[in-house]
Amino acid sequence: MLALVSAAGYGxxxxxxxxxxxRVAALRVVIVxxxxxxxxxxVLALFVDGHVTGPAVWWGLxxxxxxxxxxxxxxxxxxxxPISVVSPLTAILVAGVPVGFGVLMGERPSAVALAGIAVALVAVVLVSRGVSDEDVTEHRFTTKVAWLTVGSGLAFGLNFVVINEAPHDAGLWPLVFARIAASVMVVLIALVAGQLRVPTGVPLWLALSAGVLDTVANIAMLWALxxxxxxxxGVLISLYPAGTVALALLVLKEKVTRWQVVGMVAALAAVAMIAGG
Known part of the structure; x- marks a missing residue:
């Protein structure tokens, strides 16, 4: 349940x-x-039992x-x-990295759970495919884009692996130091990109809402791990694109492809298989 709450929060x-x-550049949203x-x-870390130790700081950063x-x-x-290529490849790495590290660390999920992992990986790819072929013709999947895609997928996947190593008695402090490091980095990136400007109006309120949701997702992620x-x-949390797609359908009335529908059904089946296994 915690993993699914985290997935919903991220989605x-x-x-x-x-x-x-x-409405505004993505970096301007993230710096808020x-x-x-x-x-x-x-603030929340002050009210949750936890100790600030060297490992908590290191793994958090x-x-x-x-x-x-x-x-x-x-x-x-x-x-x-092309988004239709970048998004699925990133998602499959986000889901696959924790699985690989978990197995290397000695984890042995049951046969049903392993089958659920396989179904979930397929579901992530199908749900993430949401643009037309026109986008592929306008944006080429060059060597540079390929490296960026692989790098982002590995980085997001390693995020789960790293925070999983944080000491359990640290409470929420590893997440605090994680956000300190991430905030400093995105601000520097925005400065270099010339996007260090806080948005106003509706984009600002949306960015603030995203921050609150991100907080909930991170806490649920830590406790689930x-x-x-x-x-x-890691696989359950990586199902977060399903929530994004569902909201796009309900709120924006966007068209959902047949493969995305299949992916969402597969995601539900994967959750049941992993939980049951």
Whole structure:
């Protein structure tokens, strides 16, 4: 349940942030949402039992760097390459990295859970495919875009692996230090890109909402990882595109492809298989 709450939080946050990014540059949204999440997590950490230790700081900062580079490279890939290719490839890496590390660390999910992981990986790809072939002709999948796509997927996937190593008695402090590192990084990236300007009006409110949702998603992610296998939790959280697509259908009345519908049904089946296994 915690993993699914995290997936829902990330999915809704991406939807809200995506709407804001249609009005202003994506980096201008992130320089609001990330620092807000940092402040909220810092306040909440004071009320949750936890100790600030060296490992908590180290793993938290490393997680934040993964998040920052993941966002940077992902937006760069989307800006230069075909979304229909970049999004699914990134998503499959986000889901696959925790599985690989979990198995290497000795985790042995049941046969049913492993089958659920396979179904979930397929579901992530299908749900993420949401643009027409026209986008592919306008944006080429060059070598640069390929490296950016692989880099963002690995960075986001490693985010789960790294934060999973944080000591359980640290409470929410690893998330605080993760957001500190990520906030510093995105601000520097925005400065270099000439986008260090806080949005106003509706985009600002959407960015603030994304920050609140991101906070909820991060807390649920940490608690889920602490109470279950990395390989299973990471896959469940990586189903977040389903929430984004569902909201696009309900709120924006966007058309959903046949493959996306199949993907969402497969996602539900995967959740049941992983939970049952």
């Amino acid at each position: 809704v946050s991406d939807f809200v942030g995506g709407i804001a990014s249609r 949402s990330y620092p807000l999440a940092m402040v909220l997590l810092s 490393l997680c934040g760097f993964c998040q920052a580079f993941g966002v940077w490279w992902f937006y760069a890939a989307l800006g230069s390459g 602490q109470n279950s296998l990395l390989s299973l939790t």
